[in-house]
Amino acid sequence: MIDIITMLATHWISIIGIVIGGICIAVGVHFVPVGGAPAAMAQATGIGTGTVQLAAGSGLTGLLAAGYMYKTLSAAGAVGISEVILICATGAVGAMIMITTTMIVGNWVYIYGVGVPPASAKVEYDPITKNSQAPYVAPGTVGQGMPTVCFVSGTIGGLLGGLGGSLVYCMLMWVNGDPAISSIFAIGVFLVNAVLPSYNIQGTIEGFHDPKFKRVPKAIVACFIASLLCGIIAVMIPGTAMFGGI
């Protein structure tokens, strides 16, 4: 029989990893320019879908990249701290590729399909390019498409989301050594940590220049508690190997 207390004592470092991963995901969600239904009609800045779909999409792409990297590295030897850093970097790049592809193709649709210039109504000047925004915002809307600042912000969001998801996956692999259980658990932890911040931003946000970004500390507190709870439960689940294999 496997003792629960022993598992908790052995895997406390994995719990810390899961909490850090959860907080990375929570902060990452705030960076992604989410426009929701108004953006889908080119009446608000951002990608035209909900936070959860975007976070889950980029997170799962990151998880896929991280899983492949884990397989390759674990074939070469034991997975230590330096390997975990490599795996997290792979996951972060995977998630960034997904989110940037979504944003660039979305921008093509907005610019060439709908015929609107990307512009933000939340700031007077784009903080990165210093371009004036107000003249390009169509009357009656709150911006359209993804201007440069949103694009950069979204890429940072993908980085943090992919990093967090891969870190959770690595920590769970250390505990149970079973890719199937680890990935489905990482998805569970990921979704909890993506939905809580999405309530924090009330559905839409443009990126780090948006006034709503100041709400980040509340999401960090909420996700710290939620990830701690999920982490404590997750490290108590052993993999197949501990049941003597099948």
Add this chain to the structure above:
Amino acid sequence: MSEPAETANQIDTKGVVVGLVGIYIAGISGIPYLAFLAGIGAIFATKMGADAVRRVCSYGIGTGVPSIGMLALGMGVIAAMFGLAIGKMYNAVFIGPIVGLVLALVIGFVVGSLTNKVIKLNIPVMERCLTEIAGAGVLVLTGFSVMVAGSMDFAVIIEKVITTGYIAPIFILGALGILHPFNANLGPDETQDRTLVHSYSCGAITMAIGGVCSIATIDPIAAILSIVIAAAIWYVNFMGFVRLVQRDAGAGYVGTGLLPPGAM
């Protein structure tokens, strides 16, 4: 939103009791032909989740209805697997679903309190509804996993449901059954019976897909039994849903038949 015909307590009682009874009969009997009972239990749990989503989302949560369904299954998958694993670790397989359910209720309440107290969403029914949604998530996942694996043993579920990847359709279709009914029916003329009939038909679709998955994992005849029963449940409820749509559309509904011959 009209007055509900069924109260939340009635729906929760039915969801939890039918859900657990179905899972236990299918999991403990060991008879593959009874595996479909776990699926029927999961359909009632889906309805419980859909009703909770209906109550909480009518306040307007600002992020779209799908987020709360994904949250349900995110919390559900952690609790369900933990419950089943605990059952296996202590050689008492039968405690698995109960432990999972209790844990999910705790996680749901904590997440609901965080949403209201820390994030300050200030929706009065948030704690209760997230508790119910997490409970529904765990029963849906456990129910369909037991149906596909034909057993409550965690080792068997890992081998037949998780490693094979059948957990993915169960996860996403289970979430759809919880989130889709209200997402499809919402609006000023939303009625509870129409939303809940829709949740039965969504649950039945998940059960049919679970039946297809179980062809490879348990027994072809048991799988066909599950698929046929699920198809019958789907047909009855979908026809009921269409009738209710026509009823709620009132005088605005005119039957037009199929496309005219020239338009095909």
